[in-house]
Amino acid sequence: MCLVISLLFSTMLKGQTEKKSRQNFPRHEVSLSYGDVLLAISPIYDKPGTSFYPNYSWFAPNTYHGDEISPGAFSLSYMYALKKWLWLGVSTTYTSFLQNIYDFSHQKVATDSGHKLAIVPMVRFMYINKENFNLYSACGIGASFGLYNNAENDSCSLTWHPVIQLTGVGASVGKQLRGFAELGCGPRGIINCGIQYHFGK
Numbered sequence: 001m002c003l004v005i006s007l008l009f010s011t012m013l014k015g016q017t018e019k020k021s022r023q024n025f026p027r028h029e030v031s032l033s034y035g036d037v038l039l040a041i042s043p044i045y046d047k048p049g050t051s052f053y054p055n056y057s058w059f060a061p062n063t064y065h066g067d068e069i070s071p072g073a074f075s076l077s078y079m080y081a082l083k084k085w086l087w088l089g090v091s092t093t094y095t096s097f098l099q100n101i102y103d104f105s106h107q108k109v110a111t112d113s114g115h116k117l118a119i120v121p122m123v124r125f126m127y128i129n130k131e132n133f134n135l136y137s138a139c140g141i142g143a144s145f146g147l148y149n150n151a152e153n154d155s156c157s158l159t160w161h162p163v164i165q166l167t168g169v170g171a172s173v174g175k176q177l178r179g180f181a182e183l184g185c186g187p188r189g190i191i192n193c194g195i196q197y198h199f200g201k
Contacts, residue, residue, distance in 0.1 A: 025129070026198035027081040029089070031180070035073040035189020037095055040116070063109060066100040073189045079124060087124035091140065091165065092117065093187040101151065110151035118144040118187035120165045132175055138167035144187060163187050172196055 072095070079089030097114040120142030128135040144163045149156050165186030172180035178196040182188070 025084060026200055028200040029079040029196055029198050031077045031194055031196040033075045033192050033194025035192035037070045037073050038190055040095055063101050063103055066102060069098045070095060073187060075188050084129050085126040089122050091120045091122050112151050113149045115147045116144055118142060118163050134172045136170050140165045
């Protein structure tokens with residue numbers, strides 16, 4: 001009887017220890033990343049930006065727009081682990097655009113500018129969650145706010161539209177401070193790379 005009770009007690013302790021070890025992982029994550037803007041919707045024209053050159057017709061305007069230029073998409077995110085395989089959080093992404101305006105002599109006469117801030121609640125699904133390696137996918141729906149400064153008309157306008165962030169596959173390597181790369185579609189870019197910091201239990 002004493003042996004049976006001892007075995008039962010040992011089994012219970014072992015089960016609690018295993019359960020505790022499964023839950024003993026960092027639950028908080030802050031990340032900073034950089035991505036491309038290949039699919040970004042510019043606040044300047046509310047469409048993917050391209051050069052617009054004059055047609056030299058009688059009624060054509062006396063200026064034309066050059067290519068849109070953007071330094072890229074910068075993202076700051078926070079995630080919290082409800083379970084080891086399920087994380088919830090929010091991602092904010094800032095992107096800016098510049099577009100020079102030229103006259104027919106190809107001299108710059110003004111510069112239009114646009115700024116976008118996307119705020120997207122995110123859900124992440126972990127396929128592999130090891131101490132030094134993670135493999136995951138993520139998705140989210142949010143809103144993007146755009147501010148457009150029209151230098152020609154000396155005007156400013158604010159627009160917004162819904163956005164979807166899809167991360168097909170993401171991988172991170174490291175322990176507490178990790179490097180990561182993601183492949184997806186949305187305001188964070190097609191390719192998004194950066195660092196993650198994991199903390200808390």
